[in-house]
Amino acid sequence: MVKLMKKMDSFLQKLVDEKRRNWSNDQRNMTLIDVMLDLQQKEPEFYTEEIVKGVVLIMLIAGSETSARSMEWALSLLLNHPEIMNKVREEINNVVHQDHLMNESEASKLKYLQNVIMEVLRLYPVTPMLIPHESSNDCNVCGFDVPKGTILLVNLWTLHRDPNLWVDPTRFVPERFEERGLDSEIYNMLPFGVGRRACPGSVLAKRFMANAIASLIQCFEWERIGNEEIDMTEGIGITMPKVEPLIALCRPRQVMVNLLSNI
Numbered sequence: 001m002v003k004l005m006k007k008m009d010s011f012l013q014k015l016v017d018e019k020r021r022n023w024s025n026d027q028r029n030m031t032l033i034d035v036m037l038d039l040q041q042k043e044p045e046f047y048t049e050e051i052v053k054g055v056v057l058i059m060l061i062a063g064s065e066t067s068a069r070s071m072e073w074a075l076s077l078l079l080n081h082p083e084i085m086n087k088v089r090e091e092i093n094n095v096v097h098q099d100h101l102m103n104e105s106e107a108s109k110l111k112y113l114q115n116v117i118m119e120v121l122r123l124y125p126v127t128p129m130l131i132p133h134e135s136s137n138d139c140n141v142c143g144f145d146v147p148k149g150t151i152l153l154v155n156l157w158t159l160h161r162d163p164n165l166w167v168d169p170t171r172f173v174p175e176r177f178e179e180r181g182l183d184s185e186i187y188n189m190l191p192f193g194v195g196r197r198a199c200p201g202s203v204l205a206k207r208f209m210a211n212a213i214a215s216l217i218q219c220f221e222w223e224r225i226g227n228e229e230i231d232m233t234e235g236i237g238i239t240m241p242k243v244e245p246l247i248a249l250c251r252p253r254q255v256m257v258n259l260l261s262n263i
């Protein structure tokens with residue numbers, strides 16, 4: 001562990017030093033590290049080197065595998081539901097002109113895709129038991145006495161498939177969010193947790209997942225490698241993996257070949 005942490009620390013230090021060498025306060029191109037280096041100059045006692053590296057580390061740990069796995073679940077579900085994949089493609093064709101790669105502001109107009117992402121997070125929350133929380137004081141929650149020091153595990157997976165809360169709970173139906181609205185996330189579904197310790201990256205995650213999935217669908221035709229459906233069995237891990245990693249076929253869409261060849 002000591003060896004590994006030293007390796008990790010030197011990787012993070014290199015990232016920070018690289019940014020320090022090329023530091024710019026151009027607001028449009030500032031990265032998170034640039035912002036923290038700026039703050040370090042103003043409040044050096046708080047933004048120490050350890051704090052800066054710690055923030056980068058937690059972003060990498062909490063932000064990458066969660067998002068990557070959610071996108072793997074999303075593409076798998078879309079491959080098993082070609083009619084929904086077609087609807088997403090149609091929406092992209094209507095919003096994005098084929099003479100350029102889609103950008104972030106266009107991705108935010110893809111309402112159906114946003115519903116697809118919500119439905120993926122409902123069926124396959126990558127942290128199915130959230131993160132354990134511990135009560136710091138005696139408290140009462142909805143009539144239940146919770147003594148100080150109680151560990152709370154929230155079973156999201158069951159909540160998200162509860163037949164009392166969801167019609168046809170195990171089916172992949174992004175349209176359900178057209179009626180319910182995306183606000184149903186609060187309490188009926190909590191893929192990012194809730195309250196003070198909820199995920200601070202939730203807005204970013206939903207945005208870049210939409211952007212990434214939409215770009216993959218804008219540029220490529222996707223197919224399963226055989227007639228069989230993609231195996232959706234969930235495995236065990238800190239974030240919920242697929243037991244069978246996704247393998248799919250893709251080929252550039254004819255209308256995008258020229259654009260892709262010039263990138």
Ligand code: HEM
Pocket residue numbers: 058059062063064066067070126127130131132191192193194196197198199200201202204205
């Ligand atoms: C699909 C993507 C993501 C999912 C499903 C997800 C989910 C979660 C969940 C469930 C928690 C714990 C909440 C709780 O215990 O109540 C959490 C915490 C956290 N997430 Fe995310 N997350 C995602 C992406 C990201 C991204 C992109 C970032 C940052 C770049 C991020 C940063 C964090 C951090 C720093 C915490 C710890 C917050 C704290 O303890 O106060 N997450 N996330």
